[in-house]
Amino acid sequence: xxxxxxxxxxxxxxxxxxxxxxxxxxxxxxxxxxxxxxxxxxxxxxxxxxxxxxxxxxxxxxxxxxxxxxxxxxxxxxxxxxxxxxxxxxxxxxxxxxxxxxxxxxxxxxxxxxxxxxxxxxxxxxxxxxxxxxxxxxxxxxxxxxxxxxxxxxxxxxxxxxxxxxxxxxxxxxxxxxxxxxxxxxxxxxxxxxxxxxxxxxxxxxxxxxxxxxxxxxxxxxxxxxxxxxxxxxxxxxxxxxxxxxxxxxxxxxxxxxxxxxxxxxxxxxxxxxxxxxxxxxxxxxxxxxxxxxxxxxxxxxxxxxxxxxxxxxxxxxxxxxxxxxxxxxxxxxxxxxxxxxxxxxxxxxxxxxxxxxxxxxxxxxxxxxxxxxxxxxxxxxxxxxxxxxxxxxxxxxxxxxxxxxxxxxxxxxxxxxxxxxxxxxxxxxxxxxxxxxxxxxxxxxxxxxxxxxxxxxxxxxxxxxxxxxxxxxxxxxxxxxxxxxxxxxxxxxxxxxxxxxxx
Amino acid sequence: xxxxxxxxxxxxxxxxxxxxxxxxxxxxxxxxxxxxxxxxxxxxxxxxxxxxxxxxxxxxxxxxxxxxxxxxxxxxxxxxxxxxxxxxxxxxxxxxxxxxxxxxxxxxxxxxxxxxxxxxxxxxxxxxxxxxxxxxxxxxxxxxxxxxxxxxxxxxxxxxxxxxxxxxxxxxxxxxxxxxxxxxxxxxxxxxxxxxxxxxxxxxxxxxxxxxxxxxxxx
Ligand code: SF4
Numbered sequence: 001x002x003x004x005x006x007x008x009x010x011x012x013x014x015x016x017x018x019x020x021x022x023x024x025x026x027x028x029x030x031x032x033x034x035x036x037x038x039x040x041x042x043x044x045x046x047x048x049x050x051x052x053x054x055x056x057x058x059x060x061x062x063x064x065x066x067x068x069x070x071x072x073x074x075x076x077x078x079x080x081x082x083x084x085x086x087x088x089x090x091x092x093x094x095x096x097x098x099x100x101x102x103x104x105x106x107x108x109x110x111x112x113x114x115x116x117x118x119x120x121x122x123x124x125x126x127x128x129x130x131x132x133x134x135x136x137x138x139x140x141x142x143x144x145x146x147x148x149x150x151x152x153x154x155x156x157x158x159x160x161x162x163x164x165x166x167x168x169x170x171x172x173x174x175x176x177x178x179x180x181x182x183x184x185x186x187x188x189x190x191x192x193x194x195x196x197x198x199x200x201x202x203x204x205x206x207x208x209x210x211x212x213x214x215x216x217x218x219x220x221x222x223x224x225x226x227x228x229x230x231x232x233x234x235x236x237x238x239x240x241x242x243x244x245x246x247x248x249x250x251x252x253x254x255x256x257x258x259x260x261x262x263x264x265x266x267x268x269x270x271x272x273x274x275x276x277x278x279x280x281x282x283x284x285x286x287x288x289x290x291x292x293x294x295x296x297x298x299x300x301x302x303x304x305x306x307x308x309x310x311x312x313x314x315x316x317x318x319x320x321x322x323x324x325x326x327x328x329x330x331x332x333x334x335x336x337x338x339x340x341x342x343x344x345x346x347x348x349x350x351x352x353x354x355x356x357x358x359x360x361x362x363x364x365x366x367x368x369x370x371x372x373x374x375x376x377x378x379x380x381x382x383x384x385x386x387x388x389x390x391x392x393x394x395x396x397x398x399x400x401x402x403x404x405x406x407x408x409x410x411x412x413x414x415x416x417x418x419x420x421x422x423x424x425x426x427x428x429x430x431x432x433x434x435x436x437x438x439x440x441x442x443x444x445x446x447x448x449x450x451x452x453x454x455x456x457x458x459x460x461x462x463x464x465x466x467x468x469x470x471x472x473x474x475x476x477x478x479x480x481x482x483x484x485x486x487x488x489x490x491x492x493x494x495x496x497x498x499x500x501x502x503x504x
Numbered sequence: 505x506x507x508x509x510x511x512x513x514x515x516x517x518x519x520x521x522x523x524x525x526x527x528x529x530x531x532x533x534x535x536x537x538x539x540x541x542x543x544x545x546x547x548x549x550x551x552x553x554x555x556x557x558x559x560x561x562x563x564x565x566x567x568x569x570x571x572x573x574x575x576x577x578x579x580x581x582x583x584x585x586x587x588x589x590x591x592x593x594x595x596x597x598x599x600x601x602x603x604x605x606x607x608x609x610x611x612x613x614x615x616x617x618x619x620x621x622x623x624x625x626x627x628x629x630x631x632x633x634x635x636x637x638x639x640x641x642x643x644x645x646x647x648x649x650x651x652x653x654x655x656x657x658x659x660x661x662x663x664x665x666x667x668x669x670x671x672x673x674x675x676x677x678x679x680x681x682x683x684x685x686x687x688x689x690x691x692x693x694x695x696x697x698x699x700x701x702x703x704x705x706x707x708x709x710x711x712x713x714x715x716x717x718x719x720x721x722x723x
Contacts, residue, residue: 011524069542080537105518158701207702223621239686249697249712256655274686278678293641297692307654318522326529
């Protein structure tokens with residue numbers, strides 16, 4: 001059943017159903033984060049990883065003289081794309097079709113899973129190879145295929161580690177960031193022999209040896225697979241060209257060797273022209289892995305006779321994206337090119353890791369994207385995500401397409417307060433304060449002003465009565481305190497404490 | 505062709521439904537956004553300039569690719585030397601239109617389009633030309649054009665020897681994009697394949713060719 005059934009107005013954007021796929025966890029962020037904070041191995045693995053990538057990124061971004069111009073181009077390209085989405089998707093469909101591909105549309109996760117399952121079944125194959133794709137994780141495609149008796153093999157090394165470990169990814173770029181080398185060796189030892197790959201008894205946990213073991217394990221699969229499933233980093237409307245950016249070559253294997261290729265892509269991934277790739281191909285690798293260019297980028301346009309897959313499909317996925325698009329502030333979250341730079345600079349992510357976010361989209365971008373895709377009801381698990389941030393602004397500073405994540409977080413907090421009020425629940429004090437602050441978030445200057453104002457409120461609270469309650473605040477927060485009491489704000493603003501700890 | 509609706513006649517098909525949702529989300533007057541392109545669309549050096557060849561070599565070596573300079577008439581000897589050293593005397597596959605003298609003396613299998621992936625897996629290496637190279641990023645682009653063959657050739661064998669002419673080397677990514685024809689199958693290669701998935705230790709050579717050797721042709 002697709003989610004639009006029962007919605008009276010045809011054409012109104014629809015949220016993703018949290019029951020299908022992996023956009024919402026089973027417990028709220030604070031609960032999951034508390035447990036993660038107790039796992040010191042996890043914290044040290046993640047801390048080491050994010051510190052390393054931050055350093056690499058800063059080095060290669062620093063050598064680009066026109067980095068800010070590229071970011072601005074990326075931002076305006078994405079904003080213009082969203083505004084022209086119907087036209088561009090129509091053009092993309094036309095071009096892919098003209099080049100011998102077939103385009104499918106999916107309203108939601110269940111529909112996308114059904115389309116892909118049907119396409120795989122039509123080939124007669126009972127297995128597929130997959131190249132890392134956030135979209136197929138989002139919709140829970142592997143589970144849907146397994147349920148239809150089709151084995152889905154992840155081929156990205158980290159995804160393989162996660163899959164063999166019966167685990168969930170914890171980072172967009174390095175999904176097995178939470179596993180160290182000895183854990184990985186144990187997973188390989190436990191799982192690979194049962195899948196037909198013999199391991200030497202003296203297999204060490206040296207990364208090169210483990211990587212070569214994965215190569216040997218996967219090569220047989222690549223040579224035999226008839227069907228591949230991929231995501232896409234970019235799709236060019238003008239030419240129908242799809243692109244996958246990767247490092248290991250598993251992407252090239254999947255995109256080249258099988259007879260049939262099925263690509264699942266969110267509707268927001270389209271870019272207007274071929275020329276636009278010159279912007280994103282510079283922004284993405286440097287922001288993502290901290291490389292001047294990633295080892296391999298593949299681009300294909302429909303079917304090329306005698307070269308690569310001869311049957312090519314593209315599944316265009318909504319699954320809540322149109323609901324995000326409907327929000328004038330929140331729609332910017334759709335500009336994300338999944339580089340993961342915002343994760344690596346986020347003080348909250350660094351301490352909790354990716355699993356605490358519950359969704360396949362962790363970190364700052366997950367905190368703004370997941371609750372918008374699934375919707376905030378006032379008591380949904382994802383309602384807590386917009387609070388999973390100290391609003392330090394580091395994510396905005398590194399984002400290659402300049403997504404103003406802090407402003408979206410504040411907007412979503414305000415919306416959450418409204419949703420909670422509408423459902424008859426009182427908002428938490430934190431939520432209430434944020435709702436008021438949202439008014440002043442339209443510019444960084446006014447935001448800082450408001451933060452100072454809120455600190456001033458603390459002094460007022462201290463001075464007035466012993467109860468440490470605030471009765472009135474200077475504008476713009478006064479509008480809110482006029483109607484009820486507020487708990488005192490923290491002594492330092494988030495930016496101040498961040499700067500004090502020397503972590504910016 | 506769009507996939508047909510699988511519901512009843514009263515239910516709109518997925519394409520119309522998603523398009524209607526987008527239009528409704530954008531409202532009647534979607535913002536008009538002007539795209540700003542203030543970035544560099546070319547570098548300060550002309551294609552093939554000596555500075556660019558040095559830069560390309562530096563970037564390639566940084567990513568653990570091998571680089572050998574060669575003059576045009578020395579290409580056969582240079583390629584032959586690399587194959588002897590790195591292909592262990594094994595068979596080498598080449599695209600149908602690779603200049604014959606480039607691999608003179610080697611045990612060469614000329615691709616006729618019928619070689620299976622399993623057969624390609626049994627050859628030791630591949631020799632190709634390229635379409636364009638980007639100095640600033642250390643990137644070589646193959647477009648399945650002259651001397652490059654189909655994509656599987658430069659993917660399955662463990663050694664890739666790629667011959668790059670000086671005039672194919674541009675400074676920036678935008679210059680490369682402008683030279684390429686998007687409807688051809690394109691592979692952008694920056695060093696051998698690599699993974700950093702295990703504790704962020706970079707390991708070169710995972711699924712693609714584990715060894716990338718670039719022959720840079722000048723003069
Ligand atoms: S929000 Fe920006 S920084 Fe974060 S993953 Fe997306 S593009 Fe990268």
